[in-house]
Amino acid sequence: MNTRAVASQVIFDVMEHKKSLTNVLNIHAQKVAPSDLGLLKEISYGLIRTFSFYNDVADKLISKKPKGKSKIIFYVILVGLYQLNETRIPNHAAISETVNAAKSLKFASLKNFVNAILRRFSREKEQILSSMQTKYYNHPAWLTEAIKKDYINWEEIIDNNNNKPPFWIRINTGKIEVDSYLDLLDTKKIQYLRHPSIKTAILIQNAVKVSELPLFNDGFCSVQDAAAQLAANLLNLKSNDRVLDCCAAPGGKSAHILESVSNINLTCVDNDSKRIIKIKENFSRIGVDANIICADVANLDNDELINSKFNKILADVPCSAIGVIRRHPDIKWLRKKEDIPNLVHTQMKILNNVWSLLEDNGLLIYSTCSILKDENEDQVSKFVAKNKNAKLIQTIQILPGEEQMDGFFYAVIKKEPIK
Ligand SMILES: C[S@@+](CC[C@H](N)C(=O)[O-])C[C@H]1O[C@@H](n2cnc3c(N)ncnc32)[C@H](O)[C@@H]1O
Incomplete structure (x- = not known):
């Protein structure tokens, strides 16, 4: 199928049907030639990163937006505009392939409409771009406000969210x-x-496929x-540590735990049975094993867990993922303001439940890939204030782009024996 038509469908599914970009790309990727997969990804990720901007460019060119069944044609036009402004594809090729996309999507009658808009943009590009507002955050207003509320350097954070992410690997020091x-x-x-300080973390600078990394299939790196x-x-x-990773899927941090030190007694829990399969696949490639349980740690009713005690717990809780927007730009458009209090509530329930499974003198690591204080510092402060035996040892807030890392939060909490 025409690659521009597939890209239009991908963006349509994310923006109109609120589907995850990764999932939609996985489904649609099979429709394009393997040699066009790079272009499909570049257009899809790129347009979702810069959606507000291209939406406004299109508004300047279209007096009546296609509606109803033909709404997809608006996305075809965005795909055309993106290519004309962001890629090295010659204008004539970008335009003719995008016009063919309309045909391939069974809107041959709108070919001339698409053609006229894209030709006008290529002719009047400088004039149109100079009439645009000077700065585009390409974030929904509520999210810009939320980041602004928590950080003085909010503009830098937003700019970093809109950058492409680097490619990091973890070397398996167990192998x-x-x-x-x-x-x-x-x-x-x-x-x-x-x-500079995380010895297993290596930033890969070439554009290589994962399968081209040395001994990847043998689990020497992830x-x-x-x-x-x-x-x-x-x-x-x-x-001999007894470790609980209570939100473990797809198992990245669990695998790292098992690779780091031998003889770790690890229990991995997740409430999503499909994602538990991913833990098993990851473990099988790396050659590690653990006790894997499908259970809900927000409403702890699993007998095996209730009757267990651990001396180390990792609570890598479900979160807004606002720290990893550069990797998953669709998060900006899929996440809703009202999701945050719901997530904060679930996170606290998980924290309270797993705290009861931690031995005295044990260590709990609470982590999120968010940068919002409600999910991070404020959450941990509330927890420590309520639990007299909780001693906050350290918090770390990494902002997106800092040392080329994703945005992440960690709190290290020790359980003091009650005297
Ligand atoms: C941030 S992800 C964990 C990533 C994982 N630690 C890793 O490094 O690969 C959060 C996980 O928590 C799981 N989860 C969400 N709510 C849960 C609950 N109530 N009980 C157990 N797991 C839950 C999700 O299915 C998801 O896999």
């Missing part, structure tokens, strides 16, 4: 020394940077942002 793996990258002429690699480090793991 290979970091330096030996870096030698393998050198041999393959893959360029990299080391994180794709994981450097910020996410702090979780296992903060747990201060020792052999």
